[in-house]
Amino acid sequence: MKDTLVKAIAHTGRIRITVASTTHLVEEAHQRHQTWPTASAALGRALGMAAIMGSDLKNDDEKISIVIKGDGPLGDVVVEGRNNGTVRGYVNHPDVYLVNDQNKLDVSKAVGKGSLTVTRHTGLKVDYTSSVELQTGEIGDDFAYYYFMSEQIPSAISVGVLVGEDSSILSAGALVIEVMPEATDADIDIIEDVVEHLKPISQIIHEGMDARELALALFQDVEILDEKELSFECTCSREQMSATLSMLDVSELKTFIDEDDGCEMICHYCNTHYQFTPEDIAEVIHQKISHVN
Ligand SMILES: [Zn+2]
Structure with missing residues (x-):
């Protein structure tokens, strides 16, 4: 049912x-x-x-x-x-x-x-x-x-x-x-x-x-x-999480790469865990910088 x-x-x-x-x-x-x-x-x-x-x-x-x-x-x-x-x-x-x-x-x-x-x-x-x-x-x-x-x-x-x-x-x-x-x-x-x-x-x-x-x-x-x-059903997505990440300062994003070996973002609503590798974060930084220019 x-x-x-x-x-x-x-x-x-x-x-x-x-x-x-x-x-x-x-x-x-x-x-x-x-x-x-x-x-x-x-x-x-x-x-x-x-x-x-x-x-x-x-x-x-x-x-x-x-x-x-x-x-x-x-x-x-x-x-x-x-x-x-x-x-x-x-x-x-x-x-x-x-x-x-x-x-x-x-x-x-x-x-x-x-x-x-x-x-x-x-x-x-x-x-x-x-x-x-x-x-x-x-x-x-x-x-x-x-x-x-x-x-x-x-x-x-x-x-x-x-x-x-x-x-x-x-x-x-x-x-x-x-x-x-x-x-x-x-x-x-x-x-x-x-x-x-x-x-x-x-x-x-x-x-x-x-x-x-x-x-x-x-x-x-x-x-x-x-x-x-x-x-x-949740409306969250990897793209959305990535967009949220890109709102952080570049210096902060770099710490995730240098000190934390990436990061994890969790959606509160559905408890889905999204993993971002150092390469993923480097890409977020790249997008952020090219976006600004
Ligand atoms: Zn969600």
């Missing part, structure tokens, strides 16, 4: 639904970054929201970037999403494993207090950024607060990651139910009832339901508008 994202409406458009099943992409993030269980849960929840918010973008060259900056042991959780269904992301400190009194992964404590910042990169000159204070650090609650404060849309959000005993990802998903301005009191009552009886999304997906089935099961008259595949 592939990771998918489904957009749907119910009650003739007065309720908007977006569901993402993200098990494989969260497992990929876990493997790339070697995240411990609580870090996997925090990063996985954020990646689910990146997939959902990315799917709302209109153009291919736009992206959403989300930074959850807390004072807990995880450090920053940084994720990005695009409307082609690709996401990428990392946490500063992947080696976090905290459980609470109920023996559940303690994401709240791992994230701590701080802020949630969402930036829409338009591909043009102007980016749009808005930021809210973290409410609980559980991530779902924090995004619900963000939706309400920044877009004045009341929403119910469920994000979850189920981590196995061997630290692999058993299931993961995200669900956003938005109450459109035309919604009636009766609609809101129904939403509250649905949300109250909803099992954790990671459990629903673990039991075998896919994103489409879950969307259809939520309300009586769900209409599916769009469905697409999701994946963890």
Whole structure:
């Protein structure tokens, strides 16, 4: 079963639904970054929201970037999403494993207090950024607060990651139910009832339901508008890393050749290691000098 994202409406458009099943992409993030269980849960929840918010973008060259900056042991959780269904992301400190009194992964404590910042990169000159204070650090609650404060849309959000005993990802998903301005009191009552009886999304997906089935099961008259595949995919490249290297001073680049026998550049988002030999660096210097002239 592939990771998918489904957009749907119910009650003739007065309720908007977006569901993402993200098990494989969260497992990929876990493997790339070697995240411990609580870090996997925090990063996985954020990646689910990146997939959902990315799917709302209109153009291919736009992206959403989300930074959850807390004072807990995880450090920053940084994720990005695009409307082609690709996401990428990392946490500063992947080696976090905290459980609470109920023996559940303690994401709240791992994230701590701080802020949630969402930036829409338009591909043009102007980016749009808005930021809210973290409410609980559980991530779902924090995004619900963000939706309400920044877009004045009341929403119910469920994000979850189920981590196995061997630290692999058993299931993961995200669900956003938005109450459109035309919604009636009766609609809101129904939403509250649905949300109250909803099992954790990671459990629903673990039991075998896919994103489409879950969307259809939520309300009586769900209409599916769009469905697409999701994946963890990074946009980094050797060329990009080489361009970053060439921004350093020539003297600094020469130290990599003379003293370090080359250098290694690491992409934060996907943890790919790019090796540059002394010959590669000499070429970067050559390009840099000929570029200046
Ligand atoms: Zn990368």
